[in-house]
Amino acid sequence: MRPPDSSVIPAPIPPPTSCYQCGKCTAGCPVADLVDLMPHQVMGLLQAGEVDAVLASEMIWRCVACHQCSDRCPKNADPAGLMDACRALSVRRGTAAPGVRRTVLFQREFLAGIRRDGRVGELGLIARFKTKALARDGSVPRLLQDAPLAPRLLARRRLSLTGDRVRDRALVARIVDRSLREDQ
Numbered sequence: 001m002r003p004p005d006s007s008v009i010p011a012p013i014p015p016p017t018s019c020y021q022c023g024k025c026t027a028g029c030p031v032a033d034l035v036d037l038m039p040h041q042v043m044g045l046l047q048a049g050e051v052d053a054v055l056a057s058e059m060i061w062r063c064v065a066c067h068q069c070s071d072r073c074p075k076n077a078d079p080a081g082l083m084d085a086c087r088a089l090s091v092r093r094g095t096a097a098p099g100v101r102r103t104v105l106f107q108r109e110f111l112a113g114i115r116r117d118g119r120v121g122e123l124g125l126i127a128r129f130k131t132k133a134l135a136r137d138g139s140v141p142r143l144l145q146d147a148p149l150a151p152r153l154l155a156r157r158r159l160s161l162t163g164d165r166v167r168d169r170a171l172v173a174r175i176v177d178r179s180l181r182e183d184q
């Protein structure tokens with residue numbers, strides 16, 4: 001199955017001219033201490049037209065899309081929306097940083113599963129993701145590293161064994177395709 005975002009042409013990232021580098025976005029970001037670029041630095045680079053530097057950063061893939069930054073921004077500059085746009089453009093151009101390529105692969109498989117089945121079947125998603133990741137990096141330890149979590153997830157009903165599908169999968173596929181087009 002083709003990746004769900006392969007038929008769309010991303011728009012250029014607009015420079016966030018309203019940002020005045022106050023840093024409130026970074027102050028509220030839960031991953032700011034763990035990334036190579038903090039949100040206000042991403043905004044500064046985009047203002048300076050340094051889009052390629054942002055697309056090559058790990059930050060856009062470490063962002064957990066909590067929208068704290070956009071909620072806190074006094075200028076409505078929407079850093080979270082720009083992170084999202086940069087992720088989409090990064091996928092399209094194939095510029096994701098080496099350290100986040102597994103994250104990109106997981107996102108592709110997650111969206112492909114939603115598009116195909118209308119919902120995420122955890123076991124199927126894990127199997128597809130792990131198999132493709134193994135083919136890429138050949139790491140058997142990483143293939144098995146999450147297996148010890150399975151009993152606890154099953155006990156808490158956080159892992160579905162059935163892989164259910166929704167009835168109108170074609171409708172969900174159209175929604176996914178449309179949202180990806182509008183996202184970019």
Ligand code: SF4
Pocket residue numbers: 018019020021022023024025026039040043069072073074075076077078079
């Ligand atoms: S994006 Fe908003 S919160 Fe972040 S530095 Fe710019 S103006 Fe401040």
Ligand code: SF4
Pocket residue numbers: 025028029030031032039062063064065066067068069070079080083
């Ligand atoms: S949406 Fe991303 S960049 Fe913004 S606060 Fe959340 S994790 Fe940080």
